[in-house]
Amino acid sequence: MPEAEATTGAIAETGRTSRLATLLQVARARPRFALGYVIVLAAVLAGALAPLVAPYSPVEANPAEFLQPPSAQHWLGTDAVGMDIFSRVIYAPRIDLAIAVAGTLLSAVVGCLIGAWVGYHSRGGGLRGWLAYLVMRAADVMQAFPVFVFAIALVASLGQSVQTVVLAIAFVNIPIYLRLMRSQVMTIREMRYVEASLVAGLSDARTIARHVMPNAMGPALAQLSVNVGWSILLTAGLSFVGAGVRSPTPEWGSMIASGFQNVVTGEWWPSVFPGLALAVTVFGFSLIGSSVELFADPVKMRRLTRDLAARRRERAA
Amino acid sequence: MxxxxxxxxxxxxxxxxxxxxxxxxxxxxxxxxxxxxxxxxxxxxxxVIASPATPQGLDIEFDVSLGSIDALGALYDYMLAYEKMPDPKAPGVMREDIGVHGDRPNGLALRGRLAEKWDISPDGLKATFVLRQGVKSNWGNTFSARDVKWTWDRKFNLKGQGIFQTAVLGLKTPDQIKVEADHVISFSLEKPNPLLLKQQCNLANPIYDSTKLTQVGGADDPWGVQFLKNDSAGFxxxxxxxxxxxxxxxxxxxxxxxxxxxxxxxxxxxxxxxxxxxxxxxxxxxxxxxxxxxxxxxxxxxxxxxxxxxxxxASSMIWLELNAKIKPFDNVDVRRAINYAIPHDDIVKTVYYGLADKLTAPVPYIYPMADPQYFSYDLNLDKAKQLLATAGLADGFSSTISYNAGDPVQEPIALILQTSLRRIGVNVQLEKLPAGVFYENVTKREKPIIFYLDSPWTPDPGYATFLYFDDKSYVDYSNYSNPKVNELIEGGLQTLDDNERKATYGQVQKILMDEAPWGFIAYPKxxxxxxxxxxxxxxxxxxxxxxxxxxxx
Incomplete structure (x- = not known):
């Protein structure tokens, strides 16, 4: 059976090399994945080092130098009140990434916990079964709303602040993790080792925590990075319509929005540079998402390592 | 209005x-x-006009939105109008001649519209209007004194913005407006009022076709409110x-x-x-x-x-309401300090591209008797710091500036102000409010600092100062209260002598500029x-x- 042989060979191959080496090989074979990590790392570094690197304060208006085009003095120009766009663009990841990561993690934790509970009890009857059913219908209702409108409504009702945006992002993402986790848990619930755990006398909660969740986390983890990118877009979108963070907090979406009105009169830079930064960062997260998907898929991963091994053998020959 | x-x-x-x-x-x-x-x-x-909004409503009693006021001037006629004159600075543009004309009757350059002749009794307590004959409404009904009477009765009964129009003239009952003959109507006042003729030109006082409106409204809607939401009945x-x-x-x-x-x-x-x-x-x-x-x-x-x-x-003004009932703006020195930290020139240049002038009086600068001589708030951060120290706030304080998301100039102005205020130790957070919520917040008067853009339609210093600074006015959004100012404003609204009024409103403007109930920003053009x-x-x-x-x- 050539297929079985090849698989065994690939696993053997993987076993011989360290994980890091495999990662590096994958990076060489799929350079776009590496690009994703580089972009995200750059965004994180820009945010972290902004106070050291930024030539100007990101929140200080300087009316004497409003709407200056890119120059040696202001690399990316200035906006309508004279704030330095470069300084603001590199400060922005502090807010955008923080909001997106916090919102996504919060939704992942809450969504996974509820999803695990619901999945565990979905096939059972009684009150718990009904409750699980109700939770799923509530998730249906939440997902039936256009995400953006739902987020705007949340921010409008809770008040405009960074915390609210985080909450809004977490809230609209919860159903995604809830569903992922539920479907995983429903499969795992039937496994012998779960039965064994229950027979051994562990409570439902402990069984879920010790044996079900750790085995069901894969798809949710793969979803994380894609979700972070998407949440950055949502954060920027909320700010663009004025429902996000408060001005003059450096944030890409609000920068695009406030610069947008100048585009029609020829001053493109206040809007275009934050727009580019936003697009590139989201692209970076999407590449990372693809790579995680690959790593999390044993079939694809096996195929890739097999290809890599074959290539190495060819080179050696 | x-x-x-x-x-x-x-x-x-x-x-x-x-x-x-x-x-x-x-x-x-x-x-x-x-x-x-x-x-x-x-x-x-x-x-063909591209407008930000079509008229919300067509009844001035309940709606003064942008589209509505444009519609109103086309659909209705008024008792009187100001004469037109070429704008002294804009070639080809005309404007109303709203100045004081000592040589003209009542000191005003007015022309008859639905009223052909008018006369005010020597004691200033009765005005009689002889109305134009042969005028038809858009429904073919003939105009008469009954239409004018019905129009003012409607204000008394509906209690919308019209009740302000009656109050500003000192009218207490509908009986004070009397049909003297088919085409003659009179207004009787308890005290002389310099606004009586000016209010007849105000956009908020259109004359309705009472025949049509009584007919369509019937007993259920005697003032034609439903009909006027989507249609008009005027001259x-x-x-x-x-x-x-x-x-x-x-x-x-x-x-x-x-x-x-x-x-x-x-x-x-x-x-x-x-x-x-x-x-x-x-x-x-x-x-x-x-x-x-x-x-x-x-x-x-x-x-x-x-x-x-x-x-x-123009008659528009943009300012900050410094809420006198919220600390520390109850302190005059703090309000003055804020004013000394407003970089007017930067705002006019950067935000308005020169299409504004700095706000140098508490009334529109194009209005008669407006006096910029009391303005002393050119940018002076040292003086601002000094005033804060006098107020016991040498280390500064924190506050919030609320602004209207629907007005694109307010955010940049707020950003420039925020930077300038930071330099005197005042840290303000910016709060962007959606247009609907914004006006609600202005009227609630619960924000420490909130932007406001407005224009008093009647070109009169008494009308303008009463609106914004008399504590009996519903538009006194800065919660400013000074009995002396109330007395002066109200006194000036009970005399017809323009020289006396000039002295009175000069004094009012002097006190207001000194006590700074507003953060004076700009006169947008x-x-x-x-x-x-x-x-x-x-x-x-x-x-x-x-x-x-x-x-x-």
Whole structure:
């Protein structure tokens, strides 16, 4: 059976090399994945080092130098009140990434916990079964709303602040993790080792925590990075319509929005540079998402390592 | 009456799509769909306006939004009007002659509209108006003194904005307005009132066709409130042909109008929420007028041969309400300090591109008796710090500035203020409020600092100061209260002697500038972007267009 042989060979191959080496090989074979990590790392570094690197304060208006085009003095120009766009663009990841990561993690934790509970009890009857059913219908209702409108409504009702945006992002993402986790848990619930755990006398909660969740986390983890990118877009979108963070907090979406009105009169830079930064960062997260998907898929991963091994053998020959 | 000037909303994808849709529609209505010489003539006599909003309502009693006030000036006529004069600074633009004219009766340059003659008794307590004969409404009913009486009775009964109109004239009961003959009406006052004639010109006092409105309303709706939501019954030069809110309103010139027939036979007001889209439509030739652009957009029209921008000094003012009931703004020195930290020149240059002047008085600078000599708040951060120290706030304090998301100039002004205030140790957070919530917050008077843009429609210092600074006024949004100021303002509203009034309101302005209930920012100018061949623009202190003014060369 050539297929079985090849698989065994690939696993053997993987076993011989360290994980890091495999990662590096994958990076060489799929350079776009590496690009994703580089972009995200750059965004994180820009945010972290902004106070050291930024030539100007990101929140200080300087009316004497409003709407200056890119120059040696202001690399990316200035906006309508004279704030330095470069300084603001590199400060922005502090807010955008923080909001997106916090919102996504919060939704992942809450969504996974509820999803695990619901999945565990979905096939059972009684009150718990009904409750699980109700939770799923509530998730249906939440997902039936256009995400953006739902987020705007949340921010409008809770008040405009960074915390609210985080909450809004977490809230609209919860159903995604809830569903992922539920479907995983429903499969795992039937496994012998779960039965064994229950027979051994562990409570439902402990069984879920010790044996079900750790085995069901894969798809949710793969979803994380894609979700972070998407949440950055949502954060920027909320700010663009004025429902996000408060001005003059450096944030890409609000920068695009406030610069947008100048585009029609020829001053493109206040809007275009934050727009580019936003697009590139989201692209970076999407590449990372693809790579995680690959790593999390044993079939694809096996195929890739097999290809890599074959290539190495060819080179050696 | 004061008017909320909701500026154009910031652009969104939806707005742009709407703009694109309007482009097609406006072109279709105006020009493209009507070939041939006769139709070319029709197109020349069709005025297409890109507006931020179509009229919300058509009843001034309940609605003073932007589209509504433009509609009002076309659909209704008024008892009196100011004479027109060329704007001294803007060639080709006319404006109302609102100055004090010692040589004219009652010191005003007025012309008769629905009233042909008028007379005020020597004691100033009774005004008699002889009305024009042979005037028909858009429903064919003949105008008489009963229509004027019914119009004012309606104010007393509905208790909308009209109740302010009655109060400002000191009218307490409908009986004070009396039909003396079929075409003669009188107003009897308890005290002389210098606003009596001026209010007859105010956009908020249109005369209704009472015959039509009593007929359509019946017993259920005796004041025609339902009918006037979507239609009109007046004596103005246009009638409403169509209104589809959010899309367009169409006005048709009346063949049976009593005065000169308007040049523009049809007026189409298209709703285009984004100012950038309105500008694009004008540049593409699809509309004749693009209303309420942003300062930068007006400047971009600059040297175009086919387009023109008229800019005139206006009655609008923009300021910060420094809430005198919220600490630390209850302290006069803190309010003064804020004023010394306002970089007026930067704001006028950077945000308005010169299309504004600094706010140097608590009344519009174009109004008679406005006096800028008491303004002393040129940017002086040292003085501001000193005043804060005097107030016991040498280390500064924190506060919030709330502004209107619907007015694109407020955020940049707030950002410039925030930076300037930081330099005197005052850390302000900026709070952006959606337009609807914003006005609610202004009227609630619970924000420490909130922007306000307004214009007192009647060109009179007593009217303006009463609105904003008398603690009996519902528009005293800064919670300012000074019995001495109340006394002066109200005293000035009970004398007809212009010299005495000038001295009184000089004193009022001096106290107000000293006690700084506002953060004085700017007088934004009124600008109109139009096709170069369109002429006749006239500026009114109510900041609305009157379609009958326009012609095409």
């Amino acid at each position: 004061s008017q909320h000037q909701a500026g154009p909303l910031h652009a969104s994808r939806r707005n742009i799509l709407q703009g694109a849709a309007a482009l097609g529609a406006a072109a279709g209505i105006g020009i493209a769909s009507r070939p041939g010489p006769a139709h070319a003539q029709d197109a020349a006599r069709t005025l 103005g030069p246009y009638k409403l042909q169509q209104i589809v809110r959010g899309q367009q309103a169409v006005f048709q010139a009346r063949e049976d109008y009593w005065d000169e027939k308007p040049f523009m036979r049809t007026v189409v007001m298209r709703e285009v929420p984004s100012s950038a889209s309105r500008l694009s439509l004008l540049q593409g030739g699809a509309v004749d007028i693009a209303q309420f652009l942003q300062p930068r957009e007006y400047m971009s029209i600059g040297t175009s041969r086919t387009l023109a921008v008229d800019t005139v000094n 009124y600008a109109l972007a139009r096709k170069a061949k369109l002429s006749g623009f006239t500026y009114y202190t109510s900041n609305n267009l009157r379609f009958q003014d326009f012609a095409r060369s």
